[in-house]
Amino acid sequence: MVSTNGVFSKADTDMEEGKTLLMKNYEKLSIVATNIETIDNQLTQIYVQMLQCHQQNTNLHQELNNMKIINSLEKSYLDTILLNQNILMQDITMLKQQVENENQIIKDGPNGTIVWKIINVREKTYDAQSERRTSIYSPAFYTSNTGYKLCVRLYLNGDGSARGSHISIFLLILRGSYDSLLKWPFSYRVSFCLFDQRTIIETNGNIQPKHIIDSFRPDITSISFQRPCSEMNIASGIPKFFSLIEFNKTENENLYIINDTMFIKVLIDFIGISRSILPFIFNLNIALPTHIQEKLISKEIKRREEQNIH
Known part of the structure; x- marks a missing residue:
C-alpha cells in the first residue's frame, strides 16, 4: 500500500511479503496434497493388483490341485488298465495252453505210461530264457481210470541251480477224484524219456535211438508226495534232466526237436x-x-531173469 506521500510503509511491506510467502506455501501444500493423492491412488492400484495376484495365485493353486487330482485319477486308471491287461494276458496264456493241450495227444500205456507232445518248442524256449514264462505244464492225466491224477512241469531253461545249463522236469500230484481210495504217500518210481526222433525217422528204427532217460524215486517224507490238500502239491523231480548244449543245437543237428515238436x-x-x-x-x-506192450515187457523181464541179466 502506498502512503499519502507515495512511499510504502514497513508494515505494508511486511504484509505483502507475508502474503507472498503464504501463496508459496499454499502452492507447496497443493503440490504435496496432489502428490499424496497420487501416491494414494498408486497404493490403491498396488493393493488392487495384490488382490488380483492373490486371486490368481489362489486360482493357480486350485488348478494345480485339480491337475494333481486328475493325474492321480489318470494314474489309477492306467494302473487299472495295466492290471486288467496283465489279467487278460494271463487268461490268453491259459487259453493258449488249453488249446495246445487239446492238440496234444496223451496216450495211456502199460504200467502208467503216457506220451506228452510239446509243440512250438522254440517259442516256449525263448519265453523260458526271457523269463516271460519259465515253465510249462502237461495236460493232467490219470495213471488209470481210478488212479492218481498227475501232470508234468517242464522248465526249458532249467530251474534253480540248473537254470541256463539243463532242462528241469518235475512231477506234480494233483487232487484227484479217487484220492480217498488210493495208497499214500505216493511212493512209485517215476521215469522220463525225451525221444530221439531224428534217429527213429532217418533209420526207420534200425539203429538204437539216443533217448534221454532218467528216473527218481519219491521221498515219501516230502509234502510233495502226500495226499493233496489243495489243487496240486509242490513239484518234485529231476532238476538236471538234459543238457541245454545238446537241446539247443540247430534244427539240422538236433535229435530231439523235429518240426518244432518234441x-x-x-x-x-x-x-x-x-x-x-x-x-x-x-x-x-x-x-x-x-x-501187447504189457505182454512184450513181461516177456523181456522173464527172459532177463532166466538169463540172470541185471
Whole structure:
C-alpha cells in the first residue's frame, strides 16, 4: 500500500511479503496434497493388483490341485488298465495252453505210461530264457481210470541251480477224484524219456535211438508226495534232466526237436521193474496196443531173469 506521500510503509511491506510467502506455501501444500493423492491412488492400484495376484495365485493353486487330482485319477486308471491287461494276458496264456493241450495227444500205456507232445518248442524256449514264462505244464492225466491224477512241469531253461545249463522236469500230484481210495504217500518210481526222433525217422528204427532217460524215486517224507490238500502239491523231480548244449543245437543237428515238436514219455512204475529194462520199454513202438506192450515187457523181464541179466 502506498502512503499519502507515495512511499510504502514497513508494515505494508511486511504484509505483502507475508502474503507472498503464504501463496508459496499454499502452492507447496497443493503440490504435496496432489502428490499424496497420487501416491494414494498408486497404493490403491498396488493393493488392487495384490488382490488380483492373490486371486490368481489362489486360482493357480486350485488348478494345480485339480491337475494333481486328475493325474492321480489318470494314474489309477492306467494302473487299472495295466492290471486288467496283465489279467487278460494271463487268461490268453491259459487259453493258449488249453488249446495246445487239446492238440496234444496223451496216450495211456502199460504200467502208467503216457506220451506228452510239446509243440512250438522254440517259442516256449525263448519265453523260458526271457523269463516271460519259465515253465510249462502237461495236460493232467490219470495213471488209470481210478488212479492218481498227475501232470508234468517242464522248465526249458532249467530251474534253480540248473537254470541256463539243463532242462528241469518235475512231477506234480494233483487232487484227484479217487484220492480217498488210493495208497499214500505216493511212493512209485517215476521215469522220463525225451525221444530221439531224428534217429527213429532217418533209420526207420534200425539203429538204437539216443533217448534221454532218467528216473527218481519219491521221498515219501516230502509234502510233495502226500495226499493233496489243495489243487496240486509242490513239484518234485529231476532238476538236471538234459543238457541245454545238446537241446539247443540247430534244427539240422538236433535229435530231439523235429518240426518244432518234441515228445516226452512218462512211466509210473507200479510193479518194481529194474532200471535196466527202461530202455527196452521206452523203445517199444507206441503204436502197439497196450496189452501187447504189457505182454512184450513181461516177456523181456522173464527172459532177463532166466538169463540172470541185471
